[in-house]
Amino acid sequence: EVQLLESGGGLVQPGGSRRLSCAASGFTFSSYAMSWVRQAPGKGLEWVSVISASSDSTYYADSVKGRFTISRDNSKNTLYLQMNSLRAEDTAVYYCAKAWSGLGAFDIWGQGTMLTVSS
Amino acid sequence: DIQMTQSPSSLSASVGDRVTITCRASQSITSYLNWYQQKPGKAPKLLIYAASSLQSGVPSRFSGSGSGTDFTLTISSLQPEDFATYYCQQTYSSLYTFGQGTKLQIK
16 A cells, blocks of 8 residues: 655744654655645645655755755655754644656645644 | 645535636646645645646546646536645646645535
8 A cells, every 4th residue: 555654743842853754655665756745724735845756856945945854765765854943833734745757746645744833 | 936826715615516716827837737635634635637637536527727827627516525625736846836725615
């Protein structure tokens, strides 16, 4: 079964750091770009970051550029999001998603992990 | 960055109605436009990719059209399970962006 499972969410203080993980199974992880998308409580979807299959390209939304770092370990079928200098406005459910080759559409999503930034 | 604007933001309709949601890009994105459905507490689900291609397993009452800057998602005959929030997304630019969403509610 094709599956993405996020972990690492929780409560963190403003200015703190957190690393999210996304474990993939059921497909050839190393062949696909992967992305993070977040959704603040009661709000819409916000694309956060994308990484190419071989990690040679990464892109970030302006709202997180310079604070967040996306990475992957293809030997462990795992995607990461390192988040530093966290702010209250980073509070959201964070989803990882698999990008369909060449088209970029996100055909597989995880269930999400909630991150709360609060003192 | 490419901005995506959906209209309307919310919509009330009845079972059996035909519904159209529009999405406009701030610049041409050719056909790099996708549509997602999200139900409360759930992850989004891909419905339409490349503007008009139906994702596997998605009912044929869903259809997409458009190219360039203007796109539409049409549901030909609303079913009870279709009441949800719908998002468009562009993947033309490497900085992917979503529309603000359209909440489809029961009239």
